[in-house]
Amino acid sequence: MSRPHVSIEQATGADVEAVHALDDACFGVDAWSQESVRTALTGPHRHALLAHEGEELVGYAISMLGGDVLDLQRIAxxxxxxxxxxxxxxxxxxxQEGAAGRAQRLMLEVSEANxxxxxFYEACGLTEVARRPAYYRDGSAALVMELPLTPEDEDVVEAHLARERTDVAELAELAEREEWRDA
Ligand SMILES: CC(C)(COP(=O)(O)OP(=O)(O)OC[C@H]1O[C@@H](n2cnc3c(N)ncnc32)[C@H](O)[C@@H]1OP(=O)(O)O)[C@@H](O)C(=O)NCCC(=O)NCCS
Structure with a gap:
């Protein structure tokens, strides 16, 4: 039996419950309330992407645009x-979508204990630009990390998107092979 493909699409208000459940599974005591998830998915200047494998929500990324800074609020x-x-x-x-808009850099905060x-962020090329001591509830510091975003012309954006479509297809293929191996 083959496994469904992974698809990436923008979140809507209809996704609040599913994202809330996954946020809870990924962040435990630091999970957002359902209202916070609703605001994150549907509020002004928000941009949220969801990854589904078949019907199952398997990942999400939530950002907010402020001026030319894309603030990555959650990825899980x-x-x-x-x-x-x-x-x-x-x-x-x-x-890519941020850079295709007006974002010039991506910024985020991550717990030093995470x-x-x-x-993951280091693998994505982000560098630490500041440290906020005792920032989180557990007393850990927040690391502020940054990545410059370069606006790309349409051809380059399309090439990236084509590569990602291939990545998603490869992920689905990999999942299929793993299922075959596990069977
Ligand atoms: C962080 C998180 C989103 C990574 O998701 P993921 O799908 O496993 O990440 P990817 O497979 O795309 O990883 C890409 C690269 O990041 C690095 N990386 C990711 N997770 C890692 C880990 N646990 N340990 C070391 N390196 C890691 C690796 O370099 C990896 O490449 P590789 O697998 O070829 O070595 C996931 O672990 C998660 O949901 N954590 C809980 C939520 C969270 O803490 N989010 C971040 C703060 S908002």
């Missing part, structure tokens, strides 16, 4: 789907 992948490049696909797509989040 369901625990059983990690380390297969899914967050990277969401991240690249968010950056080893996987930090490793």
């Amino acid at each position: 992948v369901a625990p059983g789907h990690r380390r297969s490049g899914l967050a990277r696909v969401l991240f690249d797509r968010l950056c 080893a996987s989040g930090r490793a």
Whole structure:
């Protein structure tokens, strides 16, 4: 039996419940309330992308545009789907769409204690520009990280999107092979 393909699309108000459930599974005590998720998906200057495998929500990335800064507020992948490049696909797509708009840099805060989040952002080329001590509820510091975004011409954006379509197809193929191997 083949596994459904991964698709990436923009979130709408209809996705609040599913994103809230996945946020809860990924962030536990730091998960957003349902109202915060609704604002994050539908509020002004927000941009949210969802990754579905078949009907299942397996990842999401939420950003907010302020001036020329794209603030990455959340990115998460369901625990059983990690380390297969899914967050990277969401991240690249968010950056391209931000750069195609008016964003000149992407910024975010990540807890110093979040080893996987930090490793992911470093792999994406972000660099630390500031540190806010005792920022989170558990007393950990926030690292402020930044990535310049270069506006690209239409051909380059299209080439990126084509590569991502291939990435998504490859992810689905990989998932299919894994299922075949596990069977
Ligand atoms: C961080 C997170 C989004 C990464 O998602 P993912 O789909 O597993 O990431 P990818 O597969 O796209 O990883 C791309 C690269 O990032 C790095 N990376 C990702 N997770 C890593 C980990 N746990 N340890 C070390 N490096 C990691 C690796 O270089 C990886 O490339 P590789 O697998 O070829 O080595 C995921 O672990 C998650 O949802 N964590 C909980 C939520 C969270 O902390 N989000 C970030 C703060 S908002």
